[in-house]
Amino acid sequence: MAKKDLSAVRNLAVIGHGGVGKTSLCEAALYNAKITTRLNRVDEGNSILDYTSEEIERKSTLSSSMAVIPWKKSEIFCMDTPGYTNFLADTKGVLKVMDAAVVLVSAISGVKVETEKVWGYLSDYGLAPMIFVNKMDRERADFYKAVEMVGTSLGVQPLVMQLPIGKEADFKGVFDLLTMESCIYADGKVSRSSEIPAELKDSIDSFREKLVETAVETDDQLMERYLEGGEVSDEEIRAAIAKGTVGGLFVPLYCGAALQNIGVDLLLDGVVSFLPAPDQIGERRTIEGVDPNNDETITREPSPDEPLAAQVFKTIVDPFSGKLNFFRVFSGVLKSDSTVLNTRSGEKERVGSILRLTGKEQKPVSEVGVGEIAAVAKLKNTITGDTLCDENAPIRLSPIIFPEPVISFAVEAKSKGDEDKLGQALHKIAEEEPSLKIERHEETSELVVSVMGMVHMEVILARMKQKFGVEVNLKEPKIPYKETIRKKSEVQGKYKKQTGGHGQFGDVWIRFEPLPKGSGFEFAEEIVGGVVPRQFIPAVEKGLNEAIRKGPLAGYPMVDFKATLYDGSYHSVDSSEMAFKVAASMALKKGCLKADPVLLEPIMKMQIMVPDDFVGGVISDLNSRRGKVLGVDAKGNTQIVSAEVPMAETMKYVAALRSITGGRGSFEIEFDHYAELPAHLSDKVIAEAKSGEAETED
Ligand SMILES: Nc1nc2c(ncn2[C@@H]2O[C@H](COP(=O)(O)OP(=O)(O)OP(=O)(O)O)[C@@H](O)[C@H]2O)c(=O)[nH]1
Ligand SMILES: [Mg+2]
Numbered sequence: 001m002a003k004k005d006l007s008a009v010r011n012l013a014v015i016g017h018g019g020v021g022k023t024s025l026c027e028a029a030l031y032n033a034k035i036t037t038r039l040n041r042v043d044e045g046n047s048i049l050d051y052t053s054e055e056i057e058r059k060s061t062l063s064s065s066m067a068v069i070p071w072k073k074s075e076i077f078c079m080d081t082p083g084y085t086n087f088l089a090d091t092k093g094v095l096k097v098m099d100a101a102v103v104l105v106s107a108i109s110g111v112k113v114e115t116e117k118v119w120g121y122l123s124d125y126g127l128a129p130m131i132f133v134n135k136m137d138r139e140r141a142d143f144y145k146a147v148e149m150v151g152t153s154l155g156v157q158p159l160v161m162q163l164p165i166g167k168e169a170d171f172k173g174v175f176d177l178l179t180m181e182s183c184i185y186a187d188g189k190v191s192r193s194s195e196i197p198a199e200l201k202d203s204i205d206s207f208r209e210k211l212v213e214t215a216v217e218t219d220d221q222l223m224e225r226y227l228e229g230g231e232v233s234d235e236e237i238r239a240a241i242a243k244g245t246v247g248g249l250f251v252p253l254y255c256g257a258a259l260q261n262i263g264v265d266l267l268l269d270g271v272v273s274f275l276p277a278p279d280q281i282g283e284r285r286t287i288e289g290v291d292p293n294n295d296e297t298i299t300r301e302p303s304p305d306e307p308l309a310a311q312v313f314k315t316i317v318d319p320f321s322g323k324l325n326f327f328r329v330f331s332g333v334l335k336s337d338s339t340v341l342n343t344r345s346g347e348k349e350r351v352g353s354i355l356r357l358t359g360k361e362q363k364p365v366s367e368v369g370v371g372e373i374a375a376v377a378k379l380k381n382t383i384t385g386d387t388l389c390d391e392n393a394p395i396r397l398s399p400i401i402f403p404e405p406v407i408s409f410a411v412e413a414k415s416k417g418d419e420d421k422l423g424q425a426l427h428k429i430a431e432e433e434p435s436l437k438i439e440r441h442e443e444t445s446e447l448v449v450s451v452m453g454m455v456h457m458e459v460i461l462a463r464m465k466q467k468f469g470v471e472v473n474l475k476e477p478k479i480p481y482k483e484t485i486r487k488k489s490e491v492q493g494k495y496k497k498q499t500g501g502h503g504q505f506g507d508v509w510i511r512f513e514p515l516p517k518g519s520g521f522e523f524a525e526e527i528v529g530g531v532v533p534r535q536f537i538p539a540v541e542k543g544l545n546e547a548i549r550k551g552p553l554a555g556y557p558m559v560d561f562k563a564t565l566y567d568g569s570y571h572s573v574d575s576s577e578m579a580f581k582v583a584a585s586m587a588l589k590k591g592c593l594k595a596d597p598v599l600l601e602p603i604m605k606m607q608i609m610v611p612d613d614f615v616g617g618v619i620s621d622l623n624s625r626r627g628k629v630l631g632v633d634a635k636g637n638t639q640i641v642s643a644e645v646p647m648a649e650t651m652k653y654v655a656a657l658r659s660i661t662g663g664r665g666s667f668e669i670e671f672d673h674y675a676e677l678p679a680h681l682s683d684k685v686i687a688e689a690k691s692g693e694a695e696t697e698d
Contacts, residue, residue, distance in 0.1 A: 006302070007277045009371040011077040011328065013094050015122070016104030017114035018084035021134040023049050023061055024258035025104065025267075026069075026080040032265050033069045035358060039188070039261055048359035049080045054462055062459055063432070064090050064314065066326065066357045066373060074272040077373045083114055085666055086453035089402045089435035090314065093384060095121045096400045097313045097328035099285060099371065100128045100275040102267065107133050107141035107255070110149035113611070113664050116638055119154050126285045128246050128276050129156075132267055133255040136164050137171040143255055150253065155636050159214055159241065159250040160207050161270065162263070165197050174255060174263050175200055177208050178237070185262045214250055215240040242274045246282060278302045278371025287330045289387065289395040292343045298395055300331035302370050307393030308332030308340065310368075312386045313400060316432050317467075323431070324355070324375040325382050327368075330397070332390060334374075335367045341391040342382050348391060349379045384434050402434040404670045405450035407654050409457060410477040412447065418470050423447070425468035429460055436460065442549070443480035443556050453654055479648045480602060481685060482674055483551030484560045485595035488513040493587025495579050498571075506579030508532060508540055509567035512591040515560045517673065521548055525565040532568040532580070539577035540565050543584030552589045553597050554689035559674075561595075563588070599682045602647040605672040607640055608657065610665040615639045617660045625649035626678075644672060648681075 014022045023042050026049055031039045040046045045056045049065040061082040069076040079098065081091040095101065101122055105111055122129055133146045143164045150158045165182060166172040173184040181192045196204060216222045216232060218240045226232050244250050252274055256263020276282070279302045287300040287309065300306050314326040327334070334340065336354045341347075355362040355375045368374040382388065387397045413422040426449065430436045437450040451457045457474070464470045490511045497504040515522060523541045525532075532540070548558040568583075606627075608618055618641050619629055627645035634640075645653075650669060657665045677685065 006279045006304075006370055008074045009077070009277055009369070010074055010100065010271055010275055011098050011278070011371050011373060012271060012275065013079045013081055013091070013098045013101040013127070014104070015081050015091060015095070015101050015118045016083055016134075017106070017109075017112040017118075018060065018082070020083060020104040020106050020115075021258040022083060022104055023047055023080050025102070025132065025134065025264060026065075026067055026078060028258050028261040028264040029069050029071075029076075029078070029268055030067055030358070031261065032268065033071055035067075035069065041259070048361070051360045053466070054459055060084065062087055063316065064094050065359055066375070068356055068358055069268070071268045071272055075372075076268070076271060077371070079373070081118075083118075084455065085114055085117070086451075086456040086459075088114070088117065089433070089452060091118060092121050092402060093313045093400050093434060095125050095127060097311055097330075097373070098125075098127055099278055099281045100130070100271070102271065103129050103131050104134050104258075105131055105146050105150060107135045107143055107146050108138055110146045111153040113609070113638070113666060116153060116636060117609075117666065120635075126281075128248075128281065129251050130245070130267075130270060130275060131158060131251055131253040132258075132263075133253065134258050136255050137169060137257040137260055137262070139168050141168055141171070147253060150251070153637050157214070157250040158253040159211060159244070161211070161252050161254055162266065163200055163203055163207060164255055165200065171257060171262065174266065175204060176266065177204070177211050178234070180204075180208065183263075183266060185260070188261055190265060212237060215244060218244040218247065218249060238273060242276075245274045246276045246280060287397070289397040292346070292394050292396045300395065302331055304331075304333050304369055306331035307390035307395075308334055308388070309390075309395050309397060310334055310340075310388045311397045311400075312382055312384055312388065315384045317428060322378055324377055325379055325384075325386075326373060326375045327388060328373045329368050329370055331370060333367050333369050334376075334388070336364070339391065340388040341394055342379075342386050342388055343394050343396040344383075344386045345381050347381055349382055349388065351376055351388075352378060383431065400434070403452065404668055405435050405437050405452055406667060406669050407453055407457070408448050408450040408477050408651075410444075410446040410475040411449050411472050412475075414471040414473055421468065421470050422464075422472065425464045425470045428468070429463060433460070441477070441480045443482065444478040446475075446477055448477045476651055479685075481554065481556040481677065482600040483553050483556050483558045483592075483597055484600055485512060485514050485558075485592050485597050487594075487596040489591045489595035490566075491587050491591040491594060493583040493585070493590065495583040495586060498574055503571070503574035504576060504579040504582075505571035505574035506536070506576070506581075506583035507569040508565055508580065508583045508587055510540075510544075510584070510587040510591055511564040511566055512588075512595050513562050513564075514595075515562050517560055519560050521545070521559060522562040523565075524562065527565060527568070531570070532565065533570055533575070536570065536575065536577060536580040537565065539580040540584040542577075543581030544588055546581070547585035547588040551597070552592050553599060554686045556599065556689075558588075558592065559600070561592075563591075599677040599685055600674040601677040601681075603644050603672050603675050604647050604650055604669050606643050606645055606650070606653075606667055606669045608643070608665060608667040609635075609638050609640050610657075610661050611637060612639055614661045614665060615641060618657070618665070621656060621660055646675075647671075 064081040067078045079094045162174040216226045310327045310329045312325045385400045494507045551558040630642040
């Protein structure tokens with residue numbers, strides 16, 4: 001079989017803030033490429049990319065979709081991604097494996113916080129970007145303001161490739177600054193002419209000059225010739241644009257109206273002309289991984305002749321095909337009916353059929369080459385992030401780091417009998433949702449689910465009901481406090497029941513003392529002379545281990561202390577393991593209460609990203625939440641406030657930050673450590689625990 005020409009392969013993530021028109025753009029691209037015979041629309045519920053019932057209902061992308069777009073002589077492997085913060089984990093996974101991206105910016109609202117966020121992922125992973133200013137047909141659309149914002153907010157040099165012709169409802173097309181042609185759209189068709197719209201005359205001259213000047217800067221010889229007034233051909237300018245785009249010197253910027261299919265064909269021309277093929281991305285993206293046998297760094301060339309290295313970046317559970325793992329091939333070729341090695345599990349996986357998807361449409365293919373994406377069905381033990389490779393040349397590509405969830409709920413099944421079903425459903429959904437965390441909090445006996453936001457939770461609940469028939473009650477989770485001691489104590493625990501028949505007798509002396517934070521619980525014994533016989537010592541330890549699960553203050557688990565059994569006595573007939581266990585638990589209760597016990601509360605580490613103006617508001621709010629601000633750092637126009645805040649004070653932070661910043665802030669949160677709960681709050685928690693106990697006893 002002839003080797004595939006890599007120069008004809010493009011892979012592309014379509015990214016941008018929620019509702020900016022990403023899906024509309026992809027639908028227009030599919031229509032222009034004649035994959036669809038009509039221009040499908042998100043609002044009409046017939047988008048082939050937003051195809052799940054939840055997406056149709058919400059008119060929004062909740063999970064990225066794949067599309068293969070044949071364009072001119074190339075094939076574009078495209079992922080339409082979600083834009084809303086709640087669903088950005090999926091977007092991040094996609095960006096980890098792509099070479100290039102089209103970033104949509106709205107002609108009305110310009111660069112938003114979400115745009116900056118996805119731009120951050122894009123720069124971290126070294127993708128080559130291109131910008132499309134969308135919604136040029138809308139009222140108050142302002143192309144020039146959007147261009148300025150790209151420069152100031154994203155900190156890049158936009159390379160303006162086109163100027164809009166007509167405004168708002170009269171937006172008709174674009175002037176192509178490369179070919180120096182007017183491209184006017186009518187009835188879905190574009191007509192080109194060399195006519196220069198009178199109102200654009202001056203701007204065309206200055207923008208064309210800027211375009212050529214910026215492009216030639218990528219090549220010293222070209223620049224010299226240009227400055228000396230020599231001829232620079234169109235071909236040379238094009239090559240210079242491609243070079244500068246991959247080199248990160250500037251970002252080609254296009255405009256149009258995706259919904260009206262204006263400008264989308266020219267954007268696709270730009271994608272195949274200026275965005276890199278998988279073997280042209282160069283140093284922006286070396287394919288680096290580790291050898292799983294010795295953890296040494298190894299690299300691969302983006303070539304079909306290298307051994308296979310592919311990474312799974314997304315998993316969905318399809319009602320018809322079962323589990324689908326989406327992957328990108330970085331080197332080599334993945335063939336259907338082959339065997340690959342999964343370097344996380346260390347197991348071989350049998351690859352059956354490989355599917356190329358456009359929306360939910362599946363087409364089997366016999367092989368997948370470098371730079372391409374595809375899905376494989378029914379792998380046994382492969383999850384998002386895994387590397388699949390040639391079993392004779394193992395490599396583990398760098399992991400995908402997904403954002404940590406920011407909001408937690410305690411969940412319980414609406415009908416009591418559904419508890420098992422609930423757990424299974426959640427674990428199935430977690431395969432598709434890398435930012436969903438499920439924990440059983442022993443401290444509170446609650447099943448706690450952490451997600452990216454309220455809308456994320458709602459979508460998961462809808463899916464649980466629809467796919468698994470489980471309905472769920474949500475509650476604010478209880479805080480998983482812990483208990484510890486601050487002083488030393490030595491106490492006796494004596495259990496004696498010797499009235500009639502076989503009695504019970506266990507007697508221990510135990511020393512309790514605090515240990516440093518994070519040490520957990522330690523047991524030691526210093527028994528001499530068999531005052532507590534050997535065979536009963538494990539029972540003492542067991543008794544303590546059981547008793548520390550419910551501390552004496554408020555019933556929370558005890559940590560960070562040591563118990564040393566140093567004395568005791570026994571009875572030759574009545575002593576038993578059982579009696580020593582009870583004696584130990586009596587000692588624990590008594591000993592801890594004497595050793596200055598205290599409640600510990602979980603402290604979270606937070607990073608709050610907000611525009612400059614809101615830093616003051618965020619900090620004063622953090623102070624009112626017992627937060628400790630650790631620092632403020634600038635990243636572009638965004639300020640990042642780092643702080644430590646008690647978990648109890650972060651429960652409603654999503655809503656609080658929204659109201660402080662009008663929706664322009666976002667945050668990351670993760671558990672950091674436990675710290676002493678201040679006395680006035682501790683009294684309240686203890687009182688609540690006591691009243692809770694009284695209730696359950698009723
Ligand atoms: N007037 C106008 N409306 C547009 C244009 N592009 C998209 N829209 C509308 O904007 C809304 C959002 O469009 P989508 O294509 O779903 O946007 P998205 O970026 O995919 O949104 P998410 O997936 O939710 O992030 C829909 O109502 C579209 O009809 C455009 O160029 N002009
Ligand atoms: Mg969308």
